Amino acid sequence: MxxxxxxxxxxxxxxxxxxxxxxxxxxxxxxxxxxxxxxxxxxxxxxxxxxxxxxxxxxxxxxxxxxxxxxxxxxxxxxxxxxxxxxxxxxxxxxxxxxxxxxxxxxxxxxxxQNIKFPTSDIDVTRTKVGFHSIAGFPKVPGAIDGTHIPITAPSTDEHLYICRKGYNSINVQAIVDADMK
Known part of the structure; x- marks a missing residue:
């Protein structure tokens, strides 16, 4: 057996x-x-x-x-x-x-x-850090980042690629900005 x-x-x-x-x-x-x-x-x-x-x-x-x-x-x-x-x-x-x-x-x-520009020179980096410090008092912040899901109408092809974890159709967007919101 x-x-x-x-x-x-x-x-x-x-x-x-x-x-x-x-x-x-x-x-x-x-x-x-x-x-x-x-x-x-x-x-x-x-x-x-x-x-x-x-x-x-x-x-x-x-x-x-x-x-x-x-x-x-x-x-x-x-x-x-x-x-x-x-x-x-x-x-x-x-x-x-x-x-x-x-x-x-x-x-x-x-x-x-060619559409993403990060500060590269010391002057630009310092300007960004000073800008954030003047807004919120945080020192040495080179940028702010956030992401969100933007709801969209379901596309006719490959709809499954646009379904977020909450079950609706969306595009996931992430953005980084400097102190001037650029």
Whole structure:
């Protein structure tokens, strides 16, 4: 009887599938990609195409991380707020590579979109900090950030991509402003 139970348990066990963790397109179906990275497959491909020229690194020394992996790392971090070490463990890269990928992808997106301007000079940063201090008395504040869901009419295609956690159709918007609301 015990041998039969063991055989039944072995037959019921799901077949293990080993996947390349560095390519989530192969590892996950469309719904799992949306759940993990907060964007659909086509949007992620568009981001990769937009910034690949800025992130591809010719190297003589070793193999650099592909642009797609750098984008997945960044989207996972931004979409979940998870620790960098955990993201690195999940995708099979080091914490320092996760940190570099997040910075590189964010900078590449900012440069590619050409509509995001952060203060870069010491004078601009100081001006922003002084502005916030004069408004609320908080020292050393470089910006204010907030996010909200804006309700929308359900789109005719891919409606499931626009349903927020509260169950209605929306677009998630995040904004960062300086002391002058720019």
């Amino acid at each position: 015990r041998v039969v139970d063991e055989q039944v348990r072995r037959d019921l066990r799901r077949q293990r599938i080993f996947r390349d963790r560095q390519n989530p397109f192969d590892a996950y179906n469309d719904l799992e990609i949306i759940q993990r990275y907060r964007l659909d497959r086509q949007s992620i491909i568009s981001i990769i195409d937009l910034i690949k020229d800025r992130l591809e690194r010719p190297t003589q020394r070793s193999v650099s991380h592909p642009v797609s992996l750098q984008v997945f790392v960044t989207l996972r971090f931004l979409g979940s707020g998870t620790q960098q070490r955990l993201i690195g463990d999940t995708l099979g890269i080091s914490k320092s590579s996760v940190c570099r990928s997040i910075e590189d992808v964010t900078n590449a997106l900012s440069a590619s979109l």
